[in-house]
Amino acid sequence: MESGAKPLMRHRPTILDVAKQAGVSKSTVSLVLQGNAAVKESTRVAVRKAMADIGYVYNRSAATLRSASSGLIGLVINDLRNPFFTEFAALFQMELARHGFATVLANSDEDPALQVQMISSLVEHGVSGFIISPSYGGDEEALAILNAAQTPTMQVFRSLAGPECHHPFIAPDYQHGSQLAAEHLFAKGRKQVAFLGGLEGRPVTEERMSGYLQVLKKRGDEPIILTGQATRTFGKETISKLRQDHPDVDGVICFNDLVALGVLSACAEEGIAVGADLKVVGFDDIEDCQDSYPPLSSISSNIPEFAKATAQQILGWIKEDEKPKPLVRSPVELIERASSR
Amino acid sequence: MESGAKPLMRHRPTILDVAKQAGVSKSTVSLVLQGNAAVKESTRVAVRKAMADIGYVYNRSAATLRSASSGLIGLVINDLRNPFFTEFAALFQMELARHGFATVLANSDEDPALQVQMISSLVEHGVSGFIISPSYGGDEEALAILNAAQTPTMQVFRSLAGPECHHPFIAPDYQHGSQLAAEHLFAKGRKQVAFLGGLEGRPVTEERMSGYLQVLKKRGDEPIILTGQATRTFGKETISKLRQDHPDVDGVICFNDLVALGVLSACAEEGIAVGADLKVVGFDDIEDCQDSYPPLSSISSNIPEFAKATAQQILGWIKEDEKPKPLVRSPVELIERASSR
């Protein structure tokens, strides 16, 4: 029972309103929205103008429902508080935005149960693709959901384990990285090099250790390894224990930069001259490495490139249906700074 | 013209399939999904079982289209690489997830143009709420979009400027923070205290400076201020300049922890004894403060509490239509560590 013309409309304008305003059909408006080339330039302009005039906002939910593609990518990260992952997340998000995709972020916080919850939620939201750096544990359940969703899924940095896991995996060549680090330290005249940090038994730890082990084996040396949490605190607390048990250690490779920065800070405290008495190399080359004292040598995975490559691969998969290679190892590089010079 | 029963269905199951399986109507299934109390326990169980049996996945796009509520919250952050913001983002995301909301993340990277693009994209996705820590500049355009969207919007840490800006603003009490820092340093016997870092003319800088200025004024001292980027590098490069121009400075308040950590690292390099020769206090109390050398005193905004409070306020606004107070200053606290002890 609408009485007369209402100057103010109650609902958000839809393509129907735009169509009326521009004097075309809703289908034409839809074509304009999709950038279809079959639309004459003049009508395209008219439609765009009509949109601007009435303040039209595209409703993606409707589009998603109809077209079954959401323009959303789910990013599940095991530890968002680690600057390494944050940097990746930020760069990845920006690269996606450049291609018109939005990023839904989820921090699984190393908790498998939370991880399952996050993945389910993202599936419900109809994400067009998944990037996941998994938390360890509960792999089967996570995989079951991911497989059922039939959504393009890529694993980064870490990989879920299981016979049902066919999702492409892209990660820096950690093994080569630790090999570089070990060779570098010995080239600098080190006699005894230890490896510090990383939880035992985890794939990443194994990989980051393997290059080191390889080099030591070739030299006929006994490896010195102290595993543990990949945190600053671990690095800080463990260095004295290391020096006590192995007083001749003059070189350290750390599982990641956080551990290495912890070591640096402990050395500053105890008056150990990093770079001279003890040379230190970290892993990941996070921003802090440049400004620590002394600046920290690190194995860089070139995160900007890595993030960009990952974004392009998932987009290629989604848009052109080009499934990425099952396993890619991206190159790493030793960034030499004062801590090992 | 379906011929016989198909054992495998081509499409994802919908509530209709669930309804058939459970022997109820789609409406009942919908009620179960919404947790409506009017559904008998026995049917609720039956429906849940049917869902599990056929592998039903909720389609939020459809729900969003119909109900105009997406369960998505947009989080727009000016600099995701700053660990302070990252910590907030991670905690905020987890708190939301606990209430069934997903977080769409966008890094505006201090770029107003990017910020506008991000906000538009989020509006299209129908986010039910916005949390924004704005990049400076281009405020009018961003505000225009936000206002047009009529979506609950809260500003955190920073605020957009403009007569059209009525969005609630919640931020730590920075002024009180710098006052605490200044009082603390003088209580520790400091004679000359300087303020370091923060871009000139920005509201956050003004606020983080004002408590310091206030204390100096009361003492009748001349303020010593060096503004600039809020980065480690700035802190590192500026400390020597400061000591040169003002050799008697024995206390420093830094715009944020990054600047302070830069200072610490420069002091380590130059052999200045932090804690004795020079006492340093930072701002934000990021995780790194605990493990730096020496551990860094800092003004804590209690980010876990802050993130939780923000999440609850935006949810309250969305669910119960309780608009938060226009301006909230959350309490801050001085965390005293060795750098000022």
Next chain:
DNA sequence: TGAGTGAATTGGAACGTTCCAGTAAAAACA
């Protein structure tokens, strides 16, 4: 027994897009 009540369930109409098959007009060709 019949009316009245409340609890539990239901079918149909939305929501705003995209997709599809089709049409009208213009252009190209024989």
Next chain:
DNA sequence: TGTTTTTACTGGAACGTTCCAATTCACTCA
């Protein structure tokens, strides 16, 4: 000139939910 091809556009039917008004059913009570 008539036929085909091409170009630009169109109307209706989906997509999978939620919402609403309506209906059924089992009770209670006079």
